[in-house]
Amino acid sequence: MTAASTPATPGPSSPTAARTIPLEQLKAMNDTEDIVPPTRPSSTPFPQQESLEGDIQCSRRLKTTESMAIEHHVEPDSNFASDPEVRGLSQPSSLCNLPVEIHECILDHLFGMRLSVSVASKTAASGRSKVLRGWGTALRHSRRREVSELALVSVKWRQLIQDRLYRHIKIKATRDSVEQALMWFQRNPHLCSYVKHIEFWFPVFQQKSLADRTFRIPSVTNPSTPTQTPAHAGEPGNTPSYQSPNNNCTLDEVFWFVRYAFPEARVLSLEGGERKKPPMVQQFRDPSSQSLPVLETIKTLVCKGQWNLIRSNDDFQNIAAALPNLVEWHSSYARGKSKSYLCMAVILPNLPQNLTNLNLCLENDFRREAVSPSFWRKVGLKTHFCVEMAKAMPALEHFAYTGRVCRSFFDTAASLSNVRTSRLRSVDLIVRNVCRPTFQWNDGSGITDMAFIEAFERLVISAVRSLDKLAVLESLRIKFIDLDSVVPSLNPYFQLQDNKCTGIWSDQIVEDLARTRPGASFAEKSESLGDVPLFKDGQLLGPPTLSKTRPSSIKISTYASLSGGITIT
Template identity: 65%
Template structure:
């Protein structure tokens, strides 16, 4: 304290020599009996001083004539536990969860699934359990011991680790040093790099800094790299882990993990993730707690039925499988055609995405014609229906899928509850040249109607099916609201309709009906070769569109 910082007169700036006596030699009689404790200033808002926590002995001297034996001694017992010292810790755990949900976002359960009829029949596990790892959120763990557990539970429930030996060893060391964090991990994600930078020939000082102060520094760094004349080259990775090493790491470290994500990446001629360390290994370590498997860039992870079989045997309690491919290719369809008919019976949720570019096409690409020469993918996919409960599929399909699914299903034993199909195109005979897609292609609209009609006819065999959605998504459509769709949810139908669809629905599902049945598209027409629509159709999707109404859209537009 300095003179300028306190109103009281400060003491000497240098310490003075003071003779001290032991406290046990000081007697009460030596004290001045006229000592009176100072009164609290009148400016203070509280007449009495605050009582401090702890075992405090308060000696009160009402007047100066009393001696020590007449003093009244009050003992204030300190709280015995931390929870009694703060009203915050007395709140139930549910209240703490609500507070943290408000601060850092709602925490979704690792075991819950989205029910049929919602926006997604199956949850997308990409970032379902991921929470913010900002420093502000991490510092909330310092509030109390209870908050420390709740915050750590949120921070560690979804981990993403690079699938290299160095990263796996570092992660294993971290959790060996902090074993109390292991039970918090519910979703473990491993991504395997497909590139590895070669030893750079340029000077390391020319590299771009990780934290660029401003845009000018970044431009200068890029200019230095370009002027150096030393191009950065890459090669296939040499230190990636095998699935055997990854599964062993998860088995020893994360005993409570129930979701596993494997990301294989994508590039031209990508390397496949090896499954075993040596030729003598025949099985992967068991992960009995894993119930959901997510494969991104699946072509680099699973290319044959044997590859999937090895993974399925290591996950005996697998219930949900999400597989997506980075690029459409014939090998993806052919590979899945060999796997889908032989799915394990415990697998009830399937989400397969073979093509997800959401663009219309003038004609079907050549790679799918190669698939037609090998197998009929729709028939092979239908063979997985008898054991499934929920199916989400993105790719090419035709009416043969529902036709064969109905033949293979027993109405008394059918477990299929929801089907969600996102159509890239309707597969048709290979000799057709005009097998494109789009709302202006009437051949595609009629093929889409045949697919919906087949799905409606199969409702009597698929007795448990309560949610059926078939959609065509075209991001380049002149009228996106008119992209054909059909939706059956709790016996209420919306989307395209025709007399054949209505009659089949009345026969196979008498309780179901269309919300409305419009006869025309309103003020939609052509002007100067362009399709123009009313504001209603341009903003909101109609509840019903008659199939014959698309005839007015088939002229005047040429799809390039």
């Protein structure tokens, strides 16, 4: 709804004399005749004003019973409607008589569509890997005045708009902020039932007070000796004015607040933050405590910056015990580190049986590597992460993962799964790199690295061979993302959806697919890359017209042309 772009006729450049009408005569005119709008000038492009569709007409502004009740801050009842002033001015509104579905469509147009998946649904459909990754951008409406004032339109709109405004709220996890939120919902208890998604973010920095700051400025008496002298308060210094927070809530305080204030909450988000040597969020304010308050209504747990929230299996088991009905867990780390992989390697084999949906993100940097980082070699010396991660597959229905993986993941998952009891329906892997033996030095990634392409093919072959044990698996996607690629459409991927395969293929993949899933087949099998990029001075050049759409099929052997004929093994 935008203002009309019809230019208005400019007014006179100087004041003109106008004949005034006595007040008594003006009142008499208003009582005897209707107000006639001025005639539109003939210069306007639309001489006749178009009327809106429907029965909503706004030729006069008449106050309804509901609008006057909201204006007087009372509920519309029979006594209020019997007031002579209200009875004389109120008229039935066509807007209020519309079905509630029409009101929902109007508000969806103003607010945007709400993300209701996993909030109210108890069962998950197959192939919902994209939904699993959607909580990072979940729609949370702001409490701006121009949006909240729409609740004054009618009583029905007040309920619908407050439902949207408070459906997903975000609170700073400090004791002051939680106390303020508690007081607000105590004064407005009818808003508590609207909250379905509650999010807490724990600060990792706190600004120092003036008394705690030590200001220093360099002394200019002798430039050869860089001594420092104290500066006066308020003057700029080189000492950071931030410190670790000392007023953050503990997890048991957060859980007590959710249990007391939001009886219908379904999603709980915890954001731990990220910084160098970050402080861990404490679980108990009283060291003698052993368990967190139980939240029976929470079905989805979202952990961002999880290293500050969970650093051991005991930390996770305490949270899992407080969420007995948890079915979906989103776990993401700010950056890759060996401690994250080692911690999850212990947690994944011990997931609760009621947890069916898991989204795990251990690295979110999508750029190719010349060689694997040193922290990954530390992980390989202590455990094989892919094998430990596969031990969680027999109990899961939907699994999404971003990080390093190899063919051992599907080999182990198939060996631990029973064809009659397997529940795994969708697998979505974003491959950071394909892990290889720690003694191998050329374990980089990229479309010009044939060693990586061959390792990616072995990963796909293992996934296809596991389909005979993972009998109910309907959606399988494995893809590699390189933001620095000259030809991003050629990043290798493999996808199986509705028994249709797209992505990389080879004779071995086609043969194994025909054996393990006879009803599945490739939509097409291209023998070339089409517009093959060229090499000049040892650098890969993209095609003249770069296409953003990835091809439906890529033969593995054609990647050899991208390596310039040089393959290092």
